[in-house]
Structure formats: C-alpha cells, structure tokens
Amino acid sequence: MPLHKTPAIILNHKDFGESDKIITLFTYSLGKITSIAKGAKRSRKRFANQLDLFSFVRPILWEKQHSSLTRIDQCDLLQPFASIRKVPERFAYAAYFCELVDAWVKDRDPHAELFHLLLWALRMVDHGASLAPLSVIFHLRLLTIVGYAPNFIACVTCNLWKGGQVFYSFNYEKGGIVCSDCAFNLPLKNRLSPGTVKLLSLAQKTSLAKLSRLHFSAQPLAESAPILENFVHSLLGKEIKSYRFLSRSHECIR
Amino acid sequence: MSVFPPALLRLIRNLGNLPGIGEKTAARLALAILRWPEVRAKELAQSIDEVKEKIRFCSTCFSFTETDPCAICADPKRTTDAICVVEDPGDMMAIEKSSGFKGRYHVLHGVLSPMDGVGPDELKIKELLLRIKSGQVKEVILATSPTVAGEATAAYLAGLLQNEYIAVTRIACGVPMGTDLKYNDEMTLRRALEARTKA
The missing domain is CATH 1.20.1440.120 (Recombination protein O, C-terminal domain)
Incomplete structure (x- = not known):
C-alpha cells in the first residue's frame, strides 16, 4: 500500500455514510484524486477544520490495491483561507x-x-x-x-x-x-x-x-x-x- | 441469473437507494428484514407509509411536523422575538437538547453550495425575510455550522438583514468543553479569542 504526502487543495467534499467524507483533492504531485476520510464528520482530533472547502493542506494518503479511492489518515492544514x-x-x-x-x-x-x-x-x-x-x-x-x-x-x-x-x-x-x-x-x-x-x-x-x-x-x-x-x-x-x-x-x- | 428472488431483489434495490447504503449492506438489511416476524416487517412498512402520509413542513419554521404549526411554533411559553436559523431539522433537535434556547426556529434546509447548484432561491430565505417583516422579531441568531459553506451562508444572511431593525447575532465558535487547550487547532483558537466574553 503506497503512502503519499503531497500538498493539495480541497476542491469538493461530500458526506458519506454516518461519519465519513469523500474528498476531491487537487494534489501537487498526483493530480486530482478522490479520497475517503473515515470518521471525518465526527472526529475532532484527526481532521478538525482541515478538510473544509478550498483549504490548502498536506494530507497523508494511503493507496489501496484495486481501488481508485485513496484513504486520508492524517492531514496538516497549511492555509485555511479563513477570509473567503x-x-x-x-x-x-x-x-x-x-x-x-x-x-x-x-x-x-x-x-x-x-x-x-x-x-x-x-x-x-x-x-x-x-x-x-x-x-x-x-x-x-x-x-x-x-x-x-x-x-x-x-x-x-x-x-x-x-x-x-x-x-x-x-x-x-x-x-x-x-x-x-x-x-x-x-x-x-x-x-x-x-x-x-x-x-x-x-x-x-x-x-x-x-x-x-x-x-x-x-x-x-x-x-x-x-x-x-x-x-x-x-x-x-x-x-x-x-x-x-x-x-x-x-x-x-x- | 440472480440468486435472489425478484421480490427480495426489489427490496435490496430500494434499500440501496438510501444514503450511505451500498449493495452489500442493502442485501444484509433485506435478509434481516426477511428473517423478522411478519408483524415487525409490516410495522416497518407501515411506519414508512405513515411518514410519507403525515409528515410535512411547518408553514412557519419549515421543520418537519405532523401538525401545522409545529409544537415549537405553537408553544405559547416560547418567546416570539428571537429566531434561531439552522441548516436542517437535525441541528434544531441538537439545540433543543441543549435547553439553551427558548425562542423559535427557522430551518433553511441546506446552506449555499455553488458547486451543487444550491443558491439563495433553493433555501428558505425568502420565508425567513417574510417572518422578520411581520415585526415581532427582535433578534435573529445565525446557527449554521462553522464550515466554509455554513459561514458563507451566515455572512450572506447577515448582509441581507443589515438594514432590518433587528439584532443579528452569530453563535460563538471556539474551544470545546473538556478539551486541553494546546490540542486545539489554530483556527479554532483564533475564533475562540475573537468571541471571548467578559469573565
């Protein structure tokens, strides 16, 4: 399972299931990718304010075999663009x-x-x-x-x-x-x-x-x-x- | 050829239409319903039928209700001069649970979302303005979520209401109760400091 850490901009997100989110990221080194953030709607510890629209972030992405969907495990907020x-x-x-x-x-x-x-x-x-x-x-x-x-x-x-x-x-x-x-x-x-x-x-x-x-x-x-x-x-x-x-x-x- | 009979397949397909339910989960739920006693399964079918038949929007606050106006809008003990604007009925229930608000509500049924084609016309904003124009309201509390879309919706409403002779307030954002200050992110801490109150 390859691991990627690359700067990214959050283009869009959707709620998925009870507490997950599907995030569309425009990453610097991988291009546009879709990722799932498990528990993103509930967890204040892992993703507080980090997976909102337009945010400039550095996520850690896990790639699954035979799946185009990556998984975000952790994310650093580089710039939240709070004035937007x-x-x-x-x-x-x-x-x-x-x-x-x-x-x-x-x-x-x-x-x-x-x-x-x-x-x-x-x-x-x-x-x-x-x-x-x-x-x-x-x-x-x-x-x-x-x-x-x-x-x-x-x-x-x-x-x-x-x-x-x-x-x-x-x-x-x-x-x-x-x-x-x-x-x-x-x-x-x-x-x-x-x-x-x-x-x-x-x-x-x-x-x-x-x-x-x-x-x-x-x-x-x-x-x-x-x-x-x-x-x-x-x-x-x-x-x-x-x-x-x-x-x-x-x-x-x- | 499918291993399931057509009636079961139909149930799986219908359950699969629910948000967050995939094909496998839908099959698991359908098989569970199949194993239930007939009375229980019929009760489920009846409750779905009942929901569609009886539940409607309250013509005042636009939350779900069986009677119009809803219990909150019809309650004479609740103050009529404060309206708390929320995104959906779930948020209204959460605020109600807190017992911190004794006024009325207004449910927008969403937030501004340009990428999904949701603009001001798709939300219950005109209806809110009509309620305010009636003259009883003295304060509007904007209680949309502190997400980008929720904040932008609150800013949009604040702009619309700036010429009305009412107080427009925004719920505070900040440090959650029971957390260690150093584990909060910069943005939350900044907002908490901005929304500080006199001790």
Whole structure:
C-alpha cells in the first residue's frame, strides 16, 4: 500500500455514510484524486477544520490495491483561507475557480502550473483582491496552461497583425482575435478594443507574482469577461454550476 | 441469473437507494428484514407509509411536523422575538437538547453550495425575510455550522438583514468543553479569542 504526502487543495467534499467524507483533492504531485476520510464528520482530533472547502493542506494518503479511492489518515492544514468564508462573493468565486479546475483536469494527471494558478487565485480571493479582474486573469491563464491560449498576437483569419484598428473581434472556433477586415460576419458582442487586446496579451505573459499590478478598468473588463467565460465554457462543453450561482447571485451578493 | 428472488431483489434495490447504503449492506438489511416476524416487517412498512402520509413542513419554521404549526411554533411559553436559523431539522433537535434556547426556529434546509447548484432561491430565505417583516422579531441568531459553506451562508444572511431593525447575532465558535487547550487547532483558537466574553 503506497503512502503519499503531497500538498493539495480541497476542491469538493461530500458526506458519506454516518461519519465519513469523500474528498476531491487537487494534489501537487498526483493530480486530482478522490479520497475517503473515515470518521471525518465526527472526529475532532484527526481532521478538525482541515478538510473544509478550498483549504490548502498536506494530507497523508494511503493507496489501496484495486481501488481508485485513496484513504486520508492524517492531514496538516497549511492555509485555511479563513477570509473567503466571511464574504459570500469571495466564496462564490472560490467555488467557481475550484469547479473549473475540477472540470478541466482528469484524475491522476499532475499539473503543477495549474496547481500554482489555483493556489494563487485562492490567495488573492482570500486577501480581498478585486474579483472581476481576477476572474478574467484566471480564465486567461487557465486557457494558456491547458493548451488553449487565445491568440492576441495576430488575426486568426489572415495571420497578420494590423495595428491602428478601431476594434478587433473574437473568434471562438479559432480561439483568437480577428481584425476588422476579416470580422464582417462576427457578432458585435464579440468586440474587443485595441487597449483590451493589449492588456489581455500582457496578462497572458506576466508572471503570477506580478499579475496583481495589472489594472483592469471597466471597459476591458466588460469586453473581455463574457468572451473568456464563454470560450472556457464552450471548450468544456458542460455546465459549471457555480457559474450559474455566480450569475444569479451577483445582484443579491453585491 | 440472480440468486435472489425478484421480490427480495426489489427490496435490496430500494434499500440501496438510501444514503450511505451500498449493495452489500442493502442485501444484509433485506435478509434481516426477511428473517423478522411478519408483524415487525409490516410495522416497518407501515411506519414508512405513515411518514410519507403525515409528515410535512411547518408553514412557519419549515421543520418537519405532523401538525401545522409545529409544537415549537405553537408553544405559547416560547418567546416570539428571537429566531434561531439552522441548516436542517437535525441541528434544531441538537439545540433543543441543549435547553439553551427558548425562542423559535427557522430551518433553511441546506446552506449555499455553488458547486451543487444550491443558491439563495433553493433555501428558505425568502420565508425567513417574510417572518422578520411581520415585526415581532427582535433578534435573529445565525446557527449554521462553522464550515466554509455554513459561514458563507451566515455572512450572506447577515448582509441581507443589515438594514432590518433587528439584532443579528452569530453563535460563538471556539474551544470545546473538556478539551486541553494546546490540542486545539489554530483556527479554532483564533475564533475562540475573537468571541471571548467578559469573565
């Protein structure tokens, strides 16, 4: 029975039976795994506060032969992100980010870059960063990491960079910007101003440590957020329940 | 071909639908029921039937009841100016056992859970607001669990109720009775210090 000790983020959990919990973990070295924590609902000794949503933990995982389900015997809490729970909007965004990662990654497929992105995003949410720009950056970096980086360098139809354009459009099928000459049949709502394109291109390349310095004003946010969200969701091809919650609750929460 | 007759298989399948019951446990329970005297088995069937027929939500607090309003809402000795908001009827029973609260309850039937598609509309929040608007309530005690989802739900409710002219309080979180202080985790200790009271 192999034993693993690896940093992990708790993506989701479900009650199982009288006192157990099934935990979905995004681990650094094993990727996404599902684990059972025996007695987690009752035991204050072994898992007090450690197996709650979004927590950054270091569990000790036992692998069983012929079973995809690992067993958590012990867990160290590295960062509980205690501020997320105090603000409903932060809670909604943290849940959305975790669900997106859960939907993108396959079981047991380690992805260090994605792990760092999620950890960074949860830290930013916990520290009270502006959530709408954070969400745009998260979508953009997620797409880049999983191999669907949107092309903001040249028109995806004519392959040319045309400066001095009044607007660009976004083509979901080709995953990039289209110059105004080639964008005659694209809907108006897919439009991006040159300033937004420049900002998104910069956000794609900047290191995570420096990303918080980027400033998204209202216009780039309004233009890019729906496009990136739709692009991610169309690639996923399945419903993200937290997104529905976010959209529905925005008015009440704000 | 299955080794069990169809009627037994049906029972196993139905018991297997219960939360936390797998196929093996369902088979064990079904075989136990089969071995019971007929009277006992019929009593079980009757109690399931009765539960579905008689139990409903109390139209005031939304806990399970046979009569509407429930015994707690109909009790004239209980104060009407304090409402304790809980996640489910189980939490209400736990608080009742403590005998520490003599007001009324409101059962939300869950907590906000974006990943399960549970938003404010899926909980009994509108009904709580209506109760508060009736004007008798002076204090709302938010007694959701101190989990991430429970705390976020409490924060959401506190935000909704901030403009109402009532006191909104949250149950204290901290060191459990009878434990050694040094064995408590950092977060519990921090919350215990935040919720300290005058000795």
